[in-house]
Amino acid sequence: MILEMRNIQKQFDGLEVLKDISFDVDKGEVVSIIGPSGSGKSTLLRCATFLETIDGGEIRYMGGTAAHTDGSGHAVYVDQKELRRFRSYCGLVFQQFNLFPHYSILKNLTDAPIHVQGREKDEAEQTALELLTKMGIADKADAYPYQLSGGQQQRVAIARALAMRPKILFFDEPTSALDPELTGEVLKVIRQLAEEHMTMVVVTHEMPFAKAVSNRVIFMDGGVIVEQGDPKDVFENPQEERTKQFLRVFER
Amino acid sequence: MTLQTMLSTMSIGMLRTCGIFALTLIGSLPLGMVVALLKKSRFAVVRGIINVYISVIRGTPLMLQLLVWYFGPFYLFGANIGGWRFPALILGFVVNYAAYFAEIYRGGIESIPVSQYEAAQVLGYSKVQTFMRIILPQVVKRIMPSATNEVITLVKDTSLAFTLAYQEVFSLAKQISASQTSFMPFLVAGIFYFVANYGVEFAMSRIEKALDYYR
Numbered sequence: 001m002i003l004e005m006r007n008i009q010k011q012f013d014g015l016e017v018l019k020d021i022s023f024d025v026d027k028g029e030v031v032s033i034i035g036p037s038g039s040g041k042s043t044l045l046r047c048a049t050f051l052e053t054i055d056g057g058e059i060r061y062m063g064g065t066a067a068h069t070d071g072s073g074h075a076v077y078v079d080q081k082e083l084r085r086f087r088s089y090c091g092l093v094f095q096q097f098n099l100f101p102h103y104s105i106l107k108n109l110t111d112a113p114i115h116v117q118g119r120e121k122d123e124a125e126q127t128a129l130e131l132l133t134k135m136g137i138a139d140k141a142d143a144y145p146y147q148l149s150g151g152q153q154q155r156v157a158i159a160r161a162l163a164m165r166p167k168i169l170f171f172d173e174p175t176s177a178l179d180p181e182l183t184g185e186v187l188k189v190i191r192q193l194a195e196e197h198m199t200m201v202v203v204t205h206e207m208p209f210a211k212a213v214s215n216r217v218i219f220m221d222g223g224v225i226v227e228q229g230d231p232k233d234v235f236e237n238p239q240e241e242r243t244k245q246f247l248r249v250f251e252r
Numbered sequence: 253m254t255l256q257t258m259l260s261t262m263s264i265g266m267l268r269t270c271g272i273f274a275l276t277l278i279g280s281l282p283l284g285m286v287v288a289l290l291k292k293s294r295f296a297v298v299r300g301i302i303n304v305y306i307s308v309i310r311g312t313p314l315m316l317q318l319l320v321w322y323f324g325p326f327y328l329f330g331a332n333i334g335g336w337r338f339p340a341l342i343l344g345f346v347v348n349y350a351a352y353f354a355e356i357y358r359g360g361i362e363s364i365p366v367s368q369y370e371a372a373q374v375l376g377y378s379k380v381q382t383f384m385r386i387i388l389p390q391v392v393k394r395i396m397p398s399a400t401n402e403v404i405t406l407v408k409d410t411s412l413a414f415t416l417a418y419q420e421v422f423s424l425a426k427q428i429s430a431s432q433t434s435f436m437p438f439l440v441a442g443i444f445y446f447v448a449n450y451g452v453e454f455a456m457s458r459i460e461k462a463l464d465y466y467r
Contacts, residue, residue: 051370087376098371101466102389111385112375146467164375 002027002062002089002168002199003048007069009056010043017043019223021057025168028197032210032231035220036246041203044220045170048201049092050083061089062167088117091161095173097153099145105132105156106141109163117164124163131159135189151182155189162193169193171202187213207250211235219243253432261428262437265421266444272345272410272420273448277403279346284353291358302354309351315415318344322416341413349406356398360391393463400456407449421445 003025010018017040025031033041046052048059050066054075058068066086067077077083099108109128113119132138135155137148145153154174161169171190175183187209193200194213204210210217211231218228219240227240238244291302309317322340325331333340364387372382411422419427421444425437 049374051373084376084378087374090374092374094367094371096367098367100368100371100386102393112377115381115385116376144466160375 001025001060002029003201004058004060005044005048006058006060007056008044008047008054008059010040010047010052010054017223018047018054021220021223021225023218023225023228025199025201027199029199029216030194030214031201031216031218032214033201033203033218033220034205034207034210034246035226039220040223041220042172045092045172045201045203049090049170050087051092053077059086061086088164089167091164091166091169093154093157093161093169093171093174095176097145097150097157097177099153099156099160101145103144104141105137105143105145105148108145108156109160112160113163128159128163131162132156134192135159136185149182150178151185154178154186158186158189158193168199168201171200171204173203173205175204175206207235207247219246221246253428255436258428258432258437259440262421262424262440262444265419265424268418268420269410269413269422269444270448272341272413272418273407275342276345276349276406276410279342280349280353283346283350285357287350287354288357288361291354292361306351306354309348314344314348314409315412317348318412318415320344321347337416337418341416341418345406345409349402352402353399356395356402357391359398360395361387363394364390393466396456396460396463400453403452403456404449407452408445411445 001024005024006022008018008021009016021040021044023031033044035041043052047054054067056069056073056075059066064086065078066083067075070076078086100111103111106125106128109131110121110124113124113127114121129138129141132141135158137152137155137159140148140152140156145156148156154177158169158174174190175186178186183206187206190200190202191209191213202210202214214231216228217231217234219226219234219238219242221242227234227238227243234243235247238247287302287306290298291306293299293302318341321344322333322337325336326333368386368390369382372386377385410420413420414423414426417423421441425441428437429435
């Protein structure tokens with residue numbers, strides 16, 4: 001297992017956002033998380049990528065425990081040094097791209113590999129250019145983020161995450177900030193990554209995409225996993241009433 | 253006194269003014285950043301001290317602060333303040349301007365969206381790396397207009413050194429004007445300040461232009 005999340009609990013000011021959520025992601029799996037807004041999907045990703053701390057439960061990467069609930073019932077994390085190792089396993093693509101505006105596209109992709117991972121500049125730049133080529137934006141290497149369209153920026157963000165060679169890549173609604181005509185180019189590269197068996201967890205509202213690309217779909221509502229399984233089963237033959245209700249909205 | 257003697261006497265004063273200006277910037281620009289960061293300290297005591305410091309500095313005249321720095325050691329501890337004039341002057345300016353720069357930095361730091369910190373964190377940058385590589389360069393760009401304002405004010409504030417009878421260009425202009433019953437020294441001093449600030453404006457706009465390569 002790449003990632004195991006067990007009995008995850010998270011509150012914001014007394015409001016329970018995640019109630020006892022458990023799920024695993026196996027190597028090469030593509031998991032889509034769908035559900036209405038406020039269901040806790042994004043919070044779950046933020047907990048998995050250590051942007052939020054869990055209140056209870058256990059997070060394991062590559063068989064190693066990053067956080068667990070101790071005897072007193074509180075979640076405890078490993079020390080900073082260990083945590084950095086766990087962080088290096090996962091990449092995250094944000095809804096709003098969050099590129100570094102003062103760095104060129106190339107530098108957005110090479111700065112962390114060079115200064116965080118200590119890789120050689122030449123090697124990092126070569127890797128970056130290969131990734132940009134794969135994303136279809138090699139000609140933008142010397143441009144700055146503000147000069148790119150949303151779709152291009154998001155592809156840079158995906159390349160930036162991949163440049164760190166993560167074991168698993170998370171996407172937090174990667175197309176929600178894009179104009180409809182630009183979502184296709186971003187979904188295309190995610191699909192391409194899926195075909196290469198990159199391990200991915202995608203929070204999305206793009207139902208046809210989730211159905212076509214993922215190995216497993218998780219439907220979340222009210223901070224719990226309501227239903228999960230093969231995309232064909234979940235989309236065509238949902239068992240739970242809440243899932244049916246939610247999917248009906250997308251059927252037009 | 254010929255115009256030439258007047259000018260050469262005053263040019264020494266101009267050099268001294270430039271000295272106050274340069275030393276104040278060298279001291280207060282970094283110190284201001286330290287103050288801005290301490291203001292975000294997780295220790296309430298540190299934040300409290302910084303708040304009092306900024307409040308006192310902003311709430312009292314710089315002229316008064318200079319007098320306190322210079323005469324304080326004598327009145328408080330009976331210390332011998334011979335040779336203390338210039339150090340007291342620079343100390344007064346640095347401590348004062350650091351407080352203002354700290355607030356400018358703070359405004360800049362707080363204007364950077366949290367998402368930049370999150371992106372850096374996910375990529376594994378340490379806290380120091382995040383600040384130095386991701387946040388600070390963007391802060392510098394954003395604070396340029398208000399920093400320019402502050403630097404221009406500093407050029408003019410150097411004239412307050414006359415309170416400690418330090419012979420920079422303004423003190424000299426006043427003295428020469430009184431002894432020669434001439435208006436000319438003030439005109440010369442005025443032109444000097446204006447030209448100096450014109451230079452500051454030019455330099456700062458060049459820096460702003462240089463930072464224009466991104467948005």
